[in-house]
Amino acid sequence: MVMPKRLTYVLSRIVQAVLVMWAAYTVAFVILNLLPADPLALALQAKGTDIKSLDAAQVATLRAQFGFDQGPVTRYFTMLASALHGDFGTSYSYGVPVADLIRIRIGSTLLISVLAIVLALIIAFVLAFLASYVNNRYVRGFLRLLPTLGESVPSFWVGLLLMQVFSFGLGWLPSMGMDGWKTLILPTITMSIPTGALLGQLLMSGFDEVLAEPYITASVAHGIDRRQVLIRHGVKNASLPVLTVLGLAIGDTVTGAIVAETIFSRQGVGMLVQQAVKQQDIPVVQGVVLLAAAAFVIVNLVVDLIYPLLDPRIIQTSKGVVS
Template identity: 65%
Template sequence: MRKHAFVYMVARIAQAVLVLWAAYTVTYVILNLLPADPIALILKAKGTDVSSVTPAQLRTLKQSYGLDQGAWHQYVTMLFNALRGDFGTSYTYDVPVIKLISLRVGSTLLISALSIVVAIVAAFLLAFLAAYMRRPFLRRFLAALPVLGASVPSFWVGLLLMQVFSFGLGWLPSMGMQGWKSLVLPTITMSIPTGALLAQLLIGGFEETIRSQYVTVARAYGLGRGRILISHVTKNASLPTLTILGLIVGETVTGAIVAETVFSRQGLGMLIQQSVTSQDIPVIQGAVVLAAGAFVLVNLAVDVIYPLLDPRIVLHSKAKG
């Protein structure tokens, strides 16, 4: 059993490394296919035109940014530098990418963590209520809410919340980073699509688990509906949600871009949006690798935890192997 668990973990780690390499490579290829001249972008950020720079200055500038070599040589050099945590220098800000990201990532991690907590609590509460309600029309209404939450654009939700709670009621700031109150609207905006995704899975899991034989036995012993849901249904219905934690990370990155743009927060999401607009390739590359790294780490953690909760996963992997 230990041997199979070891093989299972080695395979998952190798898969994680492959995903990171693929994310870096695909991003590099796509960004280098864009019809843009990096030197022109760098000079534009400095307020200088290409025509006003001498050939010697152009050569020096290309050497300083590593743009004087062919595409393959640049890829290999950048890849090995990335392994050391060096993603180059931003074209727009003229500072190391890793420093630029480290200055912005704290704000994004804060609202991302808060939004995930809010999403998990709201999803479990909604799924519990949908399973607890005895009236069919109430269950159908609650089950339809996640579909509505997943279909509404996040930017529209953010603008609506801003209109109501900032401009209408004046309870919360509409933009910026002004204490804890400025966290409320971005957190809610980011938590809605994530919570909707979780709630859809949990509601289906609750409905399927309630029809299980052991729940029927628990009812026969006279246990109440609420106690059955808390003691027996919730744990087993929640296990499948671990498998979509990677998707939640992806939703969080997307939601951060939308929320920070709408609410003018100087975080990683707005940095990505600004870098895409200005075609700041090193920053985009670093941000994509960071997002992919978070995705890989979360899924790797799930791959470690899930066999502890359900050992059949390792046995199933062995049978497939």
């Protein structure tokens, strides 16, 4: 059967996406089950009950209720089969379906994640544009140093610094909570800085490549505005690597949300998974990991499908392949 290369390309990306989600789910399950703590004891402790206060029959009943009486392999396939049907189980700590917990909290996390990505793109473009446009070498050197600094500084330190300055020092913004738009500002900035720094470096490299082209050098020498050259040619030249990293960054927002939501006391998915890991609440962690993996693979799948539109050389459509 002859299949067009474009269709083969799409199908291969879909298969890779499914494999990534399966691998993420499996790795999370293995790591959580290798932890030395007893998940039943942690689940009971979260409800204010000490497992030592129960007799053997009660403990055995609870282990059967939570599925801990099964072997890890059996439990893995049981949970995986349920997850494929949209059932992530019941939280050990909260006693409610994991899907309900995620649905309640995901709105807040999505909001600050989208805002952070948008702000990161703005920061990256402004830094890269100014670093390539400004003629003063000292200013240019300083601007080119900022992305490296942004990537090297830990996010939690940035969040605490912003809180100290703008909340406790100046009193302009609230330090925690989810009441009103002002509570979005500090978490959004905290999440956007690492991504903005990385994207800024890629854009700077793309702009440098454009400005180094002989025809661009000649055009600028003949009086064409450097700003127009950067906007018309620089952005397009840097779009492919930026798209790649942006896909990774969007899939990484759960990690950033854990830091931001913990610092600023926002009850989102990040805070949920942080508490679930601490309590070894396996169904919750599995559900959030699968959610993060799904976000990662969907965004990267969209990026992979956009690539051929920006650079048709990625797929050769003149011939078919045999499958």
